[in-house]
Amino acid sequence: MAKPPKENSPITEHLTYLLAQANREINRQLETRLAKEGVPVEQWRILKVLSDGNGHSMGELADAVLLNHPTLTKMIDRMVSDALVYRVQDPKDRRKVLMFVSDRGKALCRRLNSLAVSQEEHIVESYGDKSTTELKRLLESLIGTAN
């Protein structure tokens, strides 16, 4: 089994393709579950990151939830309209805006967490305990490596 694909290898042998495909499928599954609450996956990520109760700047948050800055700004606008989160100017550095979850957001986040955990339990069930753990380990390591 040759490790890096040859130039004429099918695309399905490329790591980048396998990652994209797996991500697409798992993300779709989750999307379907979260649809019960009418919330996109990214909003779950945002709520979850903010759930530590500390204020997070927009930059921090954008990195954490894997969104570009302008995309995040506009999504946060919507979430503020829905009273899920709110902005506070950072007193230490007035360029920054600190984001917080509202009580409503916390309640929603709990329901979403439950849906997300149940999805992952379902994956573990059919894919296996061992494979899941090992896959997570390898992904973490890849992320650290890619840098």
Add this chain to the structure above:
Amino acid sequence: MAKPPKENSPITEHLTYLLAQANREINRQLETRLAKEGVPVEQWRILKVLSDGNGHSMGELADAVLLNHPTLTKMIDRMVSDALVYRVQDPKDRRKVLMFVSDRGKALCRRLNSLAVSQEEHIVESYGDKSTTELKRLLESLIGTAN
């Protein structure tokens, strides 16, 4: 090490998040390389799938390159303008359109393949032969499982 995350686990322990993050990083890397040819990753995928010389219908192609149908249609429009691919009505089933690569597209595809392979070689180098192979195996298996 608990296998499925608890409801209050950080998002970084969710498989869905690790996949999204890894995919994002690797995809960015590739994007940067392919930028040398001014081509988005999806177009490389399209060219590569069509490189087997057989005609592929739009539906087939959309599945293979992980794009929704209307998105693919519009991207193909652009590639036809650039004379990289062309459409032929399927004589067996006139609802279908068969896509083919042009010579120009083939030449571009070769250059893109070289860039993509070099990226993956670079990953293997820093991430390790063993990890890469194992990660690919696990991803393939997950994809089969997720269904």
Add this chain to the structure above:
DNA sequence: GGGAAAATATTGAATATTCAACAATTGAAG
């Protein structure tokens, strides 16, 4: 065979994302 239902691809409007420019604040250098 004839007509309804399914499959395939495209279109146009609605929505979302991205890029580049901007405004505000802070940090740093002279």
Add this chain to the structure above:
DNA sequence: CTTCAATTGTTGAATATTCAATATTTTCCC
């Protein structure tokens, strides 16, 4: 201290994606 560069977040225009509706062809069933 003052000016210039860097950081942070937002905005608006350009671009891309998605959803729903459409047109065309085929398949199914009576």
